[in-house]
Amino acid sequence: MAAVELTGVSKHWGRTAAVDQVSFKAQAGHLVALLGPSGCGKSTTLRLIAGLETADAGTITIADRRVTHLPPSARGVSMVFQSYALFPHLSVAENIMFGLKVRHVARKEREARLKRAAEILGLQQLLDRKPSQLSGGQQQRVALGRAIVAETPVCLMDEPLSNLDAQLRLEMRREIRALQRRLGITMLYVTHDQVEAMTMADQVVLMRNGVVEQDAPPAELYERPATIFAARFVGTPPMNVLPAALVAAAYPKAMASAPPGRKAADLAIGIRPEDVRLASEGFPGAVVALEYLGADTLIESRIDGDTFVIRVPGKVSANPGDIVHMVWDPNRTHWFELSSGNRVE
Numbered sequence: 001m002a003a004v005e006l007t008g009v010s011k012h013w014g015r016t017a018a019v020d021q022v023s024f025k026a027q028a029g030h031l032v033a034l035l036g037p038s039g040c041g042k043s044t045t046l047r048l049i050a051g052l053e054t055a056d057a058g059t060i061t062i063a064d065r066r067v068t069h070l071p072p073s074a075r076g077v078s079m080v081f082q083s084y085a086l087f088p089h090l091s092v093a094e095n096i097m098f099g100l101k102v103r104h105v106a107r108k109e110r111e112a113r114l115k116r117a118a119e120i121l122g123l124q125q126l127l128d129r130k131p132s133q134l135s136g137g138q139q140q141r142v143a144l145g146r147a148i149v150a151e152t153p154v155c156l157m158d159e160p161l162s163n164l165d166a167q168l169r170l171e172m173r174r175e176i177r178a179l180q181r182r183l184g185i186t187m188l189y190v191t192h193d194q195v196e197a198m199t200m201a202d203q204v205v206l207m208r209n210g211v212v213e214q215d216a217p218p219a220e221l222y223e224r225p226a227t228i229f230a231a232r233f234v235g236t237p238p239m240n241v242l243p244a245a246l247v248a249a250a251y252p253k254a255m256a257s258a259p260p261g262r263k264a265a266d267l268a269i270g271i272r273p274e275d276v277r278l279a280s281e282g283f284p285g286a287v288v289a290l291e292y293l294g295a296d297t298l299i300e301s302r303i304d305g306d307t308f309v310i311r312v313p314g315k316v317s318a319n320p321g322d323i324v325h326m327v328w329d330p331n332r333t334h335w336f337e338l339s340s341g342n343r344v345e
C-alpha cells in the first residue's frame with residue numbers, strides 16, 4: 001500500500017514552477033528521501049504534502065485518502081521544518097508536548113512519550129530550558145522531538161539534521177532510522193546530502209529544477225543512474241563523465257561495452273573513481289593533484305582539459321605533472337546520450 005502518493009503535482013510561484021508535474025509513491029513503512037540541490041523544490045514538495053501550500057495541479061493521497069484540498073490538521077501527518085519554528089515562551093518539554101496537548105492526549109501518555117523522545121534525542125537535561133537558551137543543534141533536536149512524540153503514521157522531515165555537527169548527525173541519522181523502523185512510520189525525508197539519502201532511505205526521489213530526475217532505491221541510483229545529473233549527484237567524488245570519442249581515441253578498449261548501433265560521437269561514457277586502477281598502459285592522464293586519505297588516495301588528472309578523478313587503495317607515489325595510465329573493466333562503465341544526458345543501455 002502506498003502511504004503517500006503524488007500524481008502530477010505542480011506548484012508555481014509567479015511563472016516559474018517550483019514543483020513541476022511531480023509523481024511518486026511512498027510505500028507504507030518506508031523511508032523515502034527527497035534529494036536534490038538547493039532550490040530544486042524539495043521543501044515545496046513536502047509542504048504541499050503537509051497542506052501548508054496548495055497544489056496548482058495534480059492529486060495527493062495519504063493512506064488512500066485524497067487530501068489535495070484538505071487543511072494540514074486533517075491530513076494525519078507530523079512535520080519537522082527546515083527552520084525549527086519553536087515557541088520561544090514555552091520550555092523544551094512544553095514545546096515537545098504542545099501538539100499532544102492540543103489533541104487531548106492523556107497526561108500519562110504525554111509524559112511517557114516525552115520521556116522516550118528525550119532519551120532518544122539526548123534532551124533529558126534540557127527539558128526546563130527555553131529555546132533561546134539552547135544551541136542551534138539542540139533546538140533542532142527539540143523540533144525533531146515534536147514530530148517523534150506525535151507518532152503519526154506519516155512523518156515529514158525537512159533537513160532535520162542540517163545544524164548538527166558531524167558526529168551528532170551520524171548518531172541522529174541512525175536513531176531516526178531505527179525509530180522509523182520500530183514504529184513502522186512512513187517517512188519523507190528532505191536532504192541535499194546524498195550520503196544521508198543513500199545511508200538512510202529505502203527509496204530516493206532525486207529532484208532537479210522542480211522535476212523528478214530519478215526515483216529508485218539507493219543501490220539502483222548508484223549502479224544505474226538514469227541521467228548524467230543523477231550519475232554525478234550521487235557518489236563522492238562524482239562519476240567521471242567524458243565524451244566517448246575523447247576516451248575512445250586514447251583508450252579504444254573502453255568502447256568494448258558501448259551500446260550497439262550508437263556512434264561514439266553521440267555518447268558520453270561514465271566511470272566511477274573507485275572502478276579505475278592504475279596500470280602500465282591504458283587511458284593516459286596528466287596528474288594535477290593527489291589527495292591521500294589514509295585508506296586510499298584520490299588522483300586527479302587532466303585529459304584534454306577534462307578532469308578525471310580516480311580512487312585507488314593505499315598511498316600512491318606520483319607527483320603533479322606525471323602521466324599516469326588508467327584501466328577499468330568495460331562492464332563497469334555507464335553510457336549516456338550526449339545530447340539528452342539520458343542513460344543508454
Ligand SMILES: Nc1ncnc2c1ncn2[C@@H]1O[C@H](COP(=O)(O)OP(=O)(O)OP(=O)(O)O)[C@@H](O)[C@H]1O
Pocket residue numbers: 013018036037038039040041042043044045082192
Ligand atoms: N514563497 C515563495 N515565493 C516564491 N518563490 C518561492 C517560495 N518558496 C520557494 N520558492 C522558490 O521555489 C523554488 C523551490 O524552493 P524550495 O524551498 O522548495 O527548494 P529546496 O529544494 O527546498 O531548496 P533548499 O535545499 O535550499 O532548502 C526555489 O526557486 C525558491 O526560490
Ligand SMILES: [Mg+2]
Pocket residue numbers: 042043044082158
Ligand atoms: Mg528546502
